[in-house]
Amino acid sequence: MKKGPLETLITGVDTRTSHSQVVDVLGRAIISGEFPVGTILPGDQELAMRFKVSRTVLREAMKTLAAKGLIVPRARIGTRVTARNQWNLFDSDILTWHFHNGIDEDFLTHISEVRMAFEPHAAALAAIHATEAEISHMMRLAVAMGDPAHTPESLAVADLRFHLAVAEASANPFMRSVGSLIEAALVGIFKLSSPAADREGIEDVSRNHIRIVEQISRRDEAGARAAMEVVIRVGRARVRVAMDDAPETVAG
Amino acid sequence: MKKGPLETLITGVDTRTSHSQVVDVLGRAIISGEFPVGTILPGDQELAMRFKVSRTVLREAMKTLAAKGLIVPRARIGTRVTARNQWNLFDSDILTWHFHNGIDEDFLTHISEVRMAFEPHAAALAAIHATEAEISHMMRLAVAMGDPAHTPESLAVADLRFHLAVAEASANPFMRSVGSLIEAALVGIFKLSSPAADREGIEDVSRNHIRIVEQISRRDEAGARAAMEVVIRVGRARVRVAMDDAPETVAG
């Protein structure tokens, strides 16, 4: 599978080094349940042999996965796959690996719920804290989303940029950390169906985003919150429709 | 500084292995700005010498930090400290390291904002999805918070357990991932001032939490959301008061 720019942007995985390759394969295997939760995975030596890398590289890969909360090593016992609720779901690698198994409607719904909790709040904070420069920047991004020449991919990128700008303008560093989540949601939605399919869709999306900036510019917290809620609701609705049309999972 | 049970529970740091010690020291050094953002840190060999560990251990520690987004290694260039907005702030280690520098009011405020965005939503979801067993469990935890024998520390633990239970009952795995954030907030508040100081405070806290469970039990989404908002607001207010009383930062 060839990687497009968006996917490269989103995964950001350096596939050059053998370290990151091992991390990638192992991570996906764990997320997919190939190594089920609670089980002990094979010992260092066997895995090193299986991946055709040295034990050093294998162990560094394990440390990477352990840092993300996927596994816990214990001497003499082995390395155990931890319970799902200990995984750091806000880690962008973990999110990416989730989508490599295929798009799961439940998962997208959960992400939408989180966005619904987060982003309206971020918009409200932006209405308080955004500088004039940030506001005009956001406005430019929102307007740029209306370019009828957008491909589905370029639109997804523009969409992402806008939401990250809002998070930035909220002046709360945690909001910005949710960026990886937004990316995951957008790439998920993008793969299912894009509003760039028809010109009307593009105009709609752009208009809705511009409204957010307008409310922020008016320093209207409640208005900004409401405008952001609309945008997320629309995205979620598009997921629902797409899943109903094509209920079979789409390969990642 | 001797570690109490709460701190041990929260940090969860295994200080036994030299690997985790290096991770800990290096992580704190980066967070505190001892190695400023954008700078290159010393090479493998020098750091290995400085920490008196082998290059193997040092490199595994680096991979751990890299997995959390703190650093990015590049061949021939060195290992660079990444921009703050690339750090995964939802990682419990990173949160812990933040507090080791001393309690920063801004930081606690930001966390409160995130909780305000998240937990009311989680409570609303719990009102939809919680099983009867989960509801009675939450109720037991809320009632247990009213025990007048609570020390500040045991109260903080009980508080934490309750909020995690709500997150669990929301049936959204992302909500549960915010647990580390809640922990950080509670330990921060706990260090500043505890409602366990007076019996009236304990009763208040317990009553407010019981109200959340009541709303969830009635399947009242809006009510659950509102009740949770009250609890978080109270916690935030306590931080504000404590900071005003003792504006100097408290050593972590």
Place this chain on the structure above:
DNA sequence: ACACGCATATTGTCATATGATATGATTTTT
């Protein structure tokens, strides 16, 4: 001035050996 290539420094990878630790079987003690 420009392009090319090489020296160099740093991370990346490898192979092997030894230490630490927890499990389960075995032996000793009561």
Place this chain on the structure above:
DNA sequence: AAAAATCATATCATATGACAATATGCGTGT
């Protein structure tokens, strides 16, 4: 016979030394 202590063993943890890959920047030649 039961309980406690001991030992063998498997696994992760750490150490060491070497080589490979890579990117920078200088220097050389055109």
